[in-house]
Amino acid sequence: MTHNKRKKFIKRPLHVHRQPHPAMHYLSQRVTFWIAVLSVxxxxxxxxxxxxxxxxxxxxxxxxxxxxxxxxxxxVPPVERIPDYGNWHAxxxxxxxxxxxxxxxxxxxxxxxxxxxxGEDQYVFSIGYMGSYATGAEGDGSHPGTDIRMPVxxxxxxxxxxxxTRVGEERGGFGKFIVIRHPxxxxxDRPTKVTTLHSVxxxxxxxxxxxxxIVGKGQQIGKSGQTGLASxxxxxxxxxxxxxxxxxxxxxxxxxxxxxxEARTANYSFSQAVDNGLFQQRGYDATVNPxxxxxxxxxxxxxxxxxxxxxxxxxxxxRQQRIAERMARVQTEERKAAPKASLVATADTVQRTAAxxxxxxxxxxxxxxxxxxxxxxxxxxxxxxxxxxxxxxxTGRKWETVTVTLRDNKGDVAAAGTLDHDLYMRTAFGRAxxxxxxxTQLDFRNGKATVKMLPLGHQTVVVEIKPDAVLGGPMRYAGx
Numbered sequence: 001m002t003h004n005k006r007k008k009f010i011k012r013p014l015h016v017h018r019q020p021h022p023a024m025h026y027l028s029q030r031v032t033f034w035i036a037v038l039s040v041x042x043x044x045x046x047x048x049x050x051x052x053x054x055x056x057x058x059x060x061x062x063x064x065x066x067x068x069x070x071x072x073x074x075x076v077p078p079v080e081r082i083p084d085y086g087n088w089h090a091x092x093x094x095x096x097x098x099x100x101x102x103x104x105x106x107x108x109x110x111x112x113x114x115x116x117x118x119g120e121d122q123y124v125f126s127i128g129y130m131g132s133y134a135t136g137a138e139g140d141g142s143h144p145g146t147d148i149r150m151p152v153x154x155x156x157x158x159x160x161x162x163x164x165t166r167v168g169e170e171r172g173g174f175g176k177f178i179v180i181r182h183p184x185x186x187x188x189d190r191p192t193k194v195t196t197l198h199s200v201x202x203x204x205x206x207x208x209x210x211x212x213x214i215v216g217k218g219q220q221i222g223k224s225g226q227t228g229l230a231s232x233x234x235x236x237x238x239x240x241x242x243x244x245x246x247x248x249x250x251x252x253x254x255x256x257x258x259x260x261x262e263a264r265t266a267n268y269s270f271s272q273a274v275d276n277g278l279f280q281q282r283g284y285d286a287t288v289n290p291x292x293x294x295x296x297x298x299x300x301x302x303x304x305x306x307x308x309x310x311x312x313x314x315x316x317x318x319r320q321q322r323i324a325e326r327m328a329r330v331q332t333e334e335r336k337a338a339p340k341a342s343l344v345a346t347a348d349t350v351q352r353t354a355a356x357x358x359x360x361x362x363x364x365x366x367x368x369x370x371x372x373x374x375x376x377x378x379x380x381x382x383x384x385x386x387x388x389x390x391x392x393x394x395t396g397r398k399w400e401t402v403t404v405t406l407r408d409n410k411g412d413v414a415a416a417g418t419l420d421h422d423l424y425m426r427t428a429f430g431r432a433x434x435x436x437x438x439x440t441q442l443d444f445r446n447g448k449a450t451v452k453m454l455p456l457g458h459q460t461v462v463v464e465i466k467p468d469a470v471l472g473g474p475m476r477y478a479g480x
Contacts, residue, residue, distance in 0.1 A: 067163075067183040069214065072194075072301070074431070075159050075294040076218045078201060078237045081105040082150050085123050097153035097223070110428040110462060111146065111291030112469055113138055124149055126234060129289040132275040142257045142273070142280040144287045145200065145238025152233045154224040156201050158215045159239075159294045160185060165198070166253065167207050174202035174236065175228020178209065178221055179253045186298035188288050194301050196242035197288070200254040203230045239290040250286045257283035296466055297426045299437070383419060384409045386470045388463060390453075393478035399452040400475075402463060404439060406447045413447040423465050425451055429474075430461035 083097075084106050108124075115121040116128040117137045126149050127133065132141025158180055166179035178201045187195040205225025209215060226233045240255045257280065263273040385407040394400050404423065406414040419441040425434035433454045436443065443449040455461045455475065463472040 070161050070163060070183050072182070072185045073161055073217055074297060074300075076157060077108045077291070077294055077429075078156055078159055078199075078235060079108055079148065079150060079154055079224070080157065080218075082108055082124070082148075082154065085149070095151055097151045097155070100151065107429055107460065108148070110295060110464070110471055111289075112471065113289075113292070114469070125291070129291070130277075130280055130283055132277070133271050134275045140277070141275050142277045142283050144240075144255060144257060144283045145202075145236050146289075146291050148235045148237060150224050150233065150235055152205050152223075152225050154235070155220050156204065156222050156224055156235060157218050157220050159199050159217070159290075160197075161217050162199070162215060164209045164211055164213045164215060164221075167209065167211055170228055173228050174200075174254060175230060176204040176207060176222070176225065177202040177228075177236075177254060178204065178207055180215060180221070184301075186301055188293055188296070188298075191296075191298045192301060197293075198240040198242065198250075198253045199290070200236070200238045200240065202236035202238075202254065203228050203234060237290050239288050239293055241286055241288065244285050255283075255286045257286070292469075295426070295428045295464065296424075297431075383407070383414050385411070386423070386465060386468055388465070388470060388472040390463060390472050390475060392473075393476050394455045394461070395478055396455050396458065399435075399454050402434075402451045402453050402472075404444075404449045404451060404465065406444060415447040419444070421467070423468065425453075426464045426466050428462040428464040428471055430459040431456040432461050432463070 082105065083100050084104050109121060111125060112121060113128070116125050117139070119137070122128075122136050125146055127136045127143050127147040128138030128140075129144075129146050130141060131138050131143045131146075133143070134140070160180075160182045162180040162182040164178060165181045166177070168174075169176045180199045180201075181196065182199065183196045184194045185197055187193045201222065203225055204222045204227060207222040209221045215221060224233065224235045230236075238254065240253050241250055243249055258273055258278045260270070263270055263278060266273065266278055268276060268278060383406045387405040387407060389403040389405065391400050402425075406419070408414040423439040425437050425439070433456065435452045439449050439451070453461075453463070455477075458477040460477065461475045463475070464470065
């Protein structure tokens with residue numbers, strides 16, 4: 001018996017054809033997609049080939065920022081408020097900032113070089129700029145910053161807009177510290193020019209910013225402490241220049257005037273090197289007095305986009321130009337204030353008029369003679385001091401009047417006092433606008449000059465005259 005085997009049915013395609021990948025098939029059908037991709041690539045390549053393309057690209061990759069993003073908008077002190085030290089020390093020297101009653105906090109004292117040197121303000125500024133550990137007095141050593149007493153945990157703020165360049169820790173030196181670079185800020189030696197400065201905040205307890213971060217003026221960047229080489233809680237605050245006076249770069253920030261090797265070569269310990277002012281001049285060349293800089297409130301400098309063809313004026317030439325402008329303004333005001341011109345009938349005038357009439361055979365006419373204002377009396381008395389008179393309160397809705405008075409050696413008003421330099425109106429605390437902001441000897445009448453001041457905001461204002469460091473008292477906001 002035979003069995004018929006059933007054959008399996010085989011299915012074969014009539015035309016062999018490999019199916020494409022679904023995604024590639026979809027994209028191949030979308031010509032516009034590829035056109036868009038090529039357009040983007042061409043755009044990116046073209047921009048990268050430009051003048052700044054690759055530079056900006058790699059800066060963004062490496063975390064660096066373009067300096068054009070940073071705009072100078074004035075300055076603030078590194079800390080806003082500190083304890084009223086009479087009450088704080090009486091309570092306990094180990095108290096933290098948060099444990100101190102808010103009513104016991106006061107604005108940071110304005111730094112005054114003379115008072116710091118004499119020891120009057122060393123309860124706040126324990127070591128002055130280029131001071132020593134031995135005396136604490138400014139100029140006695142090579143300490144490149146200012147030490148400010150404050151309890152642990154005091155909020156520390158950036159003094160200007162800038163870019164954080166370093167957040168580090170040196171257990172045997174600065175402790176926890178922050179360095180912020182400030183491009184395009186007024187140069188303290190030439191305030192009408194811009195420069196780059198680096199602010200340093202050391203011995204911190206904690207930090208709240210990171211390298212590459214852009215920070216704003218007044219933004220909290222950390223809290224003060226006692227880390228590193230610090231005998232007590234304080235903030236070490238300094239401002240470094242970007243270059244030395246010869247144009248070479250300051251090699252590192254925070255800057256210190258000498259190295260450990262240089263101190264050892266001079267047979268000094270670290271503190272002895274500071275107390276003996278080792279390489280003090282190097283410190284002056286690489287740094288600026290930090291508190292005086294932030295208190296100066298330099299005006300923003302307008303930077304031209306293109307090169308100017310006009311020659312740059314020296315500071316002396318700019319001062320002479322201001323004096324000439326003020327003299328012209330004074331003469332104009334005196335002419336306006338003088339009575340209307342009258343006919344002057346002196347014998348000489350009549351003779352000249354008659355001669356002129358005979359020569360021209362024209363009808364006689366009255367001649368108007370206006371005498372030029374007499375020059376101001378020369379300044380012959382040496383100025384020994386400067387006083388400020390100002391209102392105790394302000395509303396913020398109107399311009400206030402500030403009177404600047406020159407004093408002689410006896411304390412009397414120097415009605416004919418000599419000024420050998422200009423006076424710059426600034427605020428040591430708070431913000432205000434001044435008109436005029438710069439006083440020359442031509443602004444003084446009988447030893448006094450009037451300045452209009454408009455307080456900005458509701459913060460207490462303290463007026464200061466630079467470079468003489470003349471301070472007024474607090475002007476408080478009086479409300480509506």
